[in-house]
Amino acid sequence: MLDELKKSLLECPVVKKGDYYYFVHPISDGVPLVEPDLLNDIIDYIIDNYNLELIDKIVGIESMGIPLATALSIKTGIPFVVVRKRSYGLEGECQVHQQTGYSENELYINGIYENDNILLIDDVVSTGGTLLSVIKAFDRIGANLVNIILPIEKDQGREIVEKETGYTIDTLVRIKMVDGKVTIVED
Ligand SMILES: O=P(O)(O)OC[C@H]1O[C@H](OP(=O)(O)OP(=O)(O)O)[C@H](O)[C@@H]1O
């Protein structure tokens, strides 16, 4: 399991966004092509390794948390919510600032309430900027973050977020950029 994810990460192209080495991969970018087998591999791994009985809502972060949340929702029957990059102006909407290694955005949380049991999923944690702001917002709302799962871990973001928030963040494959190329970090 996850062999396909590791192999595809080693083969994927890397582009520069300013000083940031950005890998381009189906799971993190939707290009060049998302093979259902790769998506299935990740979703089946989650289903086989987590007890999701208590989860009320899966939450995916726009953009690339959406296919993961969708696939997981279809297979488990658990509904999902998307943390969006645009505002709806709904009552109770929670706005957070997202800063990554190469961009800044506003994110808008709707449909999450106090005591909701949440599985939060996104494609990548890198600097940890995105997760940090989203987790803090969920804490303010009073939702229970039961699981936080990201298929791909890059750089030091996971450790930073775990230290700052006290949550455990589960990642499936760790990568490191060496000389502008993706390498896998084995535990
Ligand atoms: O740990 P960080 O440094 O915050 O990086 C991780 C975030 O970066 C990407 O989001 P982005 O908003 O770039 O993109 P997307 O719309 O392609 O998902 C990715 O989907 C994560 O949400």
Ligand code: HPA
């Ligand atoms: O290098 C990256 N590639 C794809 N998505 C990302 N999100 C944060 N960093 C990256």
